[in-house]
Structure formats: structure tokens, C-alpha cells
Amino acid sequence: MRAPRTYLDPTMLEQARRLEAMTQSVRTLLPPGLRDHCWVGNIKEGVLILVTDSGTWAHQLRYMQREILKQMKAYHGISARSVKIRVRPVMQAFTPRPGKPLPPLNEEAREALSRAADSVGDPELRQTLRRFSTQG
Template identity: 35%
Template sequence: MRLRFRHIRDHLSHHGFARERLEQDRREQTLVAEIRALLPGKLGAHCLDLRIADGRLTLFLDSTAWLTRARFLAGEILTSLKSYHVDAVGFQVRLPERESPRRDVASRRAQLSETATRHLLEAADHQRDPCLSEALRRLARHGPRATPEGLD
């Protein structure tokens, strides 16, 4: 027996609520593309997302610099979007999503200097609590590759 694989969208399109959500999502994506194309200058490239609710358009921009520029262009934006029944426009900054969370974890790791490693080992030597002493030694092992014995 041969299995026939179909995209999940094909399966969901047979169910009422899921079909409605897929159609609504498709309409929203089309609307976003149309409005981005109507935005003045290079503003469309810096518009990460937008929402229209009750005649108010909210643009989500990728930096405060573009938010400031968009505020100056608010009148022009409203004029170009009259056919979409937009009465007001607002702006918010939304930082772009990062591509790789693994790189973020690596970049957040604290880099210990030789001096910090030396201080940690020295503090571990002077602790009465053996658990705290061992924890400080484990932390010192994340320092430079020099052996703890060599850092006297």
C-alpha cells in the first residue's frame, strides 16, 4: 500500500473553522502586501507587519528611526490608503525575529577573564561551605583553558 502525502493545508481546508482561518490568513497576507506597496519611499521594506481594526492602521516598524520617519509621513500614508477606509494611522516598533536561537545562547555566555578565574578559585579556597566552594570551582572551569592549578 502506497501512502499519499498531502500538505497540511489540504487536510485543514476540509474543516469549517480551519478553512475560514486559512482564507482569513490569505486575505490578510494579500492586504499586507498591497498596503506595503502603497507606503511611501522605502518605508514598506521596514514595515514588519500591520493591522487594521476599526479604521485604524497600525504599522509595526523595525526601528525607531523608521518609526520617526513614518510619523512625518502619516498624512501621505492616510491619503494613499483612502480606498482601505483607514481614518487613523499609528506606529509601533517591533524588533525583527532572530534567525538562530542557538547563536543567541552562545553570545550571551559570559566570558571569564584569567583574573576573574583566579578570583573565583581564591574565593573557593576561603569558603567554609564545601558546596559553595565546589560551585565556585566549577564556575572557574568555564574560564580560560589554563588549568586551575596554573593560575595560582
């Protein structure tokens, strides 16, 4: 089995490393609360694109644009003319809330599930339907 990184385009991997290095560099300028909410998204046509997860953080980044551009030029040789800030909210992982237990199946529902299991050709589905038909 090949290592996962062998499937990746080397130029994309290098670009990702470069963006990560620039992100770390930008974060050294930022106040502690803002550091974890900002990253370098890209550099395109002389524009440094910063990404943050909230409009509040974007507002603070706007005040720091000049210093960020100086840092990018000094440490990474990037002579971007401007900074564009994009807000991309981070998606939260779905965690189901515990709910009320389901009421037990009545006899009619159990029989319907059993009949459905008998008529299904897929063995996995048949087994699942049978299991449901015998529960509570």
C-alpha cells in the first residue's frame, strides 16, 4: 500500500506548506485571542488573502493590514499590495442530543417488519428488518 502523501500533487503540497509557514508568521503579530482564528488562504495577483471565522476577528485584522504586509515581505519575500479578508465560519461537528426513548413497537408493526424482511432480497437488509421486528 502506498503512503497517502504519494497520491498528492507535490506542487500542491509545497503550496500548502508555504501557506502554513505564512500563517504561523502572521500569527506572531496577532494578539493571543485572534491567533487561532486567522490563517493565510492564498496570495493571488498581489493580494494576500486572510481567512477568519468571524466578522469580529475580521474587523481587528483590518487594523493590522499594514504590519502584516510588512511581515510577509520581510520574512517570505512576498510583495503583496493589499490584504483581502474573508470570513468563513467554522462548521461545528454534529452531536446528536439524547432524546426520549422510542415507544415499543406494537404487534402490527412487528408483523409488518417481519413480512418486509421475508420479501427483501438483500441479506443485510433482511437481517436488519428481522432484528427490528423482534425489538421491544
